Amino acid sequence: MNTTSATDSHATEHGLSTIGYVRIALILAAITGLEVSTYYVDFGRLFLPALLIMMVIKFVMVVSYFMHLKFDNKVFSWLFYTGLFLAVGVYCAALATFKFFG
């Protein structure tokens, strides 16, 4: 097995190649730039949904590619996303409690 094919198979096993990670980082940086631009440019009614969508895209990209969830066993995804959805549930319950009983 030569060095190149060894590196390639390794990249497949553990995620992306170095260039792949740099590409992901550049996309994340571009989205961050777009997010910051909403502070200076008036996006009107699109302001809130656009910001939330960009936040979710960045979140999913880091979790999937940098944290390797996309390439790892699905059990890890279940563990993490269960905590995440419980957290969102806590947030919704807290907001509802304060709205109706606060």
Added chain:
Amino acid sequence: MWFTLDNLATAHDTHEGAAHSSTGLSNVKLGMWLFLGTECLLFGGLISTYMLYRGRVGTGPRPSQVFDIPFTSVSSFVLLMSSLTMVLAVSAAHKRDDRSTNLWLVITALLGTTFVGGQVYEFTAFYNEGMGFSTSLFSSSFFVLTGFHGVHVTVGIIMLLALRGMLKNNKVPGSRSETVEMIGLYWHFVDIVWIIIFTLIYLIPA
């Protein structure tokens, strides 16, 4: 025959020292993801508290009066790029490239330190503008949330530097690449929490 002794040795080396459960998954990795799931709950509670109290400014300054978006944007960018350097450290560790692993770990720690330094500067500026910890419900919930995040980043920096020292002295117990990967998971988690904080707290006005 495709499954040679060489392959067997490589497979063993790849997972050296990593304890595996009956599911075939690494116990360490399973435990780390479970821990990160519980961390979601911690930060979910803190973010919820902030969202509830963000409008309760009392006589203190409003968020829009104190937040310095250009400065925080640069800090966010620095933390985001530290995730890139961390994943490169993990990648180098899997390739058994110790020199690159050490280098990327140190760069990640430096970027993290820059972020924490920016947060200390920001907190000081807020205090000087009349926003102390107990000024209002908004300021209390803001400082608790971002302070907790800052503590997590600081713990991450300590872990990165400790890991770097252990790698250098060959004192990492178990699988080296898995240890680097676990610290990487923690670091990326700190980054994704900031992705949420930056949007919900800084960019969306109260």
